[in-house]
Amino acid sequence: MDLLQALMDLYGGSIAGFYHLETKELRLIKPGDEEAEEGAQLKSMGIDLEAVTLVHELTHAAQDQHYELSTLPLEDETNDDLIMALKGVIEGDASCVGWKYGFKGLFKTLIPKYNELLKKGDLPGKANELPNYLKQTLTFPYGHGTDFVLAYVNKNGGSLKSTSKLFEDLPLSSEQILHPEKYLDAEKRDNPTLVSLPGLAAVFGGGWKETLQNVHGEFVVELMLREALGEESPLPAKAAAGWDGDRYVAFEDGKKKTAIVWVSTWDSEEDAKEFHDAYAKVLKKQRGTAAEAEEGKPLSFKDGGFLEHRGSDVLVLLGAPDEVLGRTEAIWKLAKKTELTKVERVPKFVCAKCDVKEAFSGKCSKCQADLKYVPKDPPPQKGGKKKREYSVVTEP
Numbered sequence: 001m002d003l004l005q006a007l008m009d010l011y012g013g014s015i016a017g018f019y020h021l022e023t024k025e026l027r028l029i030k031p032g033d034e035e036a037e038e039g040a041q042l043k044s045m046g047i048d049l050e051a052v053t054l055v056h057e058l059t060h061a062a063q064d065q066h067y068e069l070s071t072l073p074l075e076d077e078t079n080d081d082l083i084m085a086l087k088g089v090i091e092g093d094a095s096c097v098g099w100k101y102g103f104k105g106l107f108k109t110l111i112p113k114y115n116e117l118l119k120k121g122d123l124p125g126k127a128n129e130l131p132n133y134l135k136q137t138l139t140f141p142y143g144h145g146t147d148f149v150l151a152y153v154n155k156n157g158g159s160l161k162s163t164s165k166l167f168e169d170l171p172l173s174s175e176q177i178l179h180p181e182k183y184l185d186a187e188k189r190d191n192p193t194l195v196s197l198p199g200l201a202a203v204f205g206g207g208w209k210e211t212l213q214n215v216h217g218e219f220v221v222e223l224m225l226r227e228a229l230g231e232e233s234p235l236p237a238k239a240a241a242g243w244d245g246d247r248y249v250a251f252e253d254g255k256k257k258t259a260i261v262w263v264s265t266w267d268s269e270e271d272a273k274e275f276h277d278a279y280a281k282v283l284k285k286q287r288g289t290a291a292e293a294e295e296g297k298p299l300s301f302k303d304g305g306f307l308e309h310r311g312s313d314v315l316v317l318l319g320a321p322d323e324v325l326g327r328t329e330a331i332w333k334l335a336k337k338t339e340l341t342k343v344e345r346v347p348k349f350v351c352a353k354c355d356v357k358e359a360f361s362g363k364c365s366k367c368q369a370d371l372k373y374v375p376k377d378p379p380p381q382k383g384g385k386k387k388r389e390y391s392v393v394t395e396p
Helices: 003-012 033-044 049-067 080-119 125-129 132-155 160-166 174-178 200-204 217-229 235-240 269-287 328-334
Strands: 017-019 026-028 193-196 208-214 243-253 258-266 299-301 305-310 313-318 336-342 349-351 356-358 391-394
Touching: 003 125, 003 132, 017 049, 026 049, 049 080, 080 132, 080 160, 080 174, 080 217, 132 160, 132 174, 132 217, 174 217, 193 258, 200 208, 200 243, 200 328, 217 235, 217 243, 217 269, 235 269, 243 269, 258 269, 269 299, 269 305, 269 313, 305 328, 313 328
Parallel strands: 193 243
Antiparallel strands: 017 026, 193 336, 208 243, 243 258, 258 313, 299 305, 305 313, 336 391, 349 356
């Protein structure tokens, strides 16, 4: 696959407008022939799609003015799942406002049907021919995010004004977006576990270099399982539902061979075993039958495939060289787990005179001068990844 062209097709045919957080500019995209035809059909039904898009983007402008969206870690390249959750609120809120304006009195009737199309990744033109991973990760914040925001609004008096509080206490995972009760109910709130693998490079040795690390999250885990096991199978959703946290790290050697280490943690030992067994089916389908192993022992597959669960955790290796396959005990010992409790915003409002930096606009705490907005992100850390520091508390 030509990934660059796929992304051009995905975004080129799907985005009707955008609000730019850095420049504060709002843009509407002139529709292509297919999108123009869809707009004409909706207009005949009394729905002005361009007006809906404008209201949607104006909502983003209002969100930014009130909640400083540019200080959220939306460009963090090490936790896609957190970004998906944040965008679920941002896009879900704007979608509610835009479609409430467009659908008018039919909003409650039509929005569930529209959301179902988005959740399936139903997109116009060439974009609809792309893999579900690309389509559905793009539409997640709009379909599932809108459902989440509506669940929040319904629990808080039924007015969209209630979303103000939501921006002060943002969800932290796709799990919380998919299962609003894991966010809304204080007793059931299930914050994600942040998994880290410090020192992993030493396990691989000098011939290998880390190329990326990230978090899949419940939604993408389910997507991957569905892609391999079939859209109609109930197993993917069931096996992904016990997700609590994960991290995968990719390495590349001098011959461009890729190896991946993926550690996930689950709500219970039973949930971990359920995912382990489901993913074993995926690996058997992709890599052939696993080598014989005793019950509860690791499974080995062709081309450096490895799968093991211990308690509530699961370790996956893909494309691992023999020397790394012999060091799995070291990988288990490296894995660290902490609870992600909130989003730490990026300070972008500064007083150069006093060296004061804040995440929100206002006055300097020292000299009372107006803080100046500095749109440029901090420079990437070593390795080129835009990594943020999150507020965490250690698990007991």
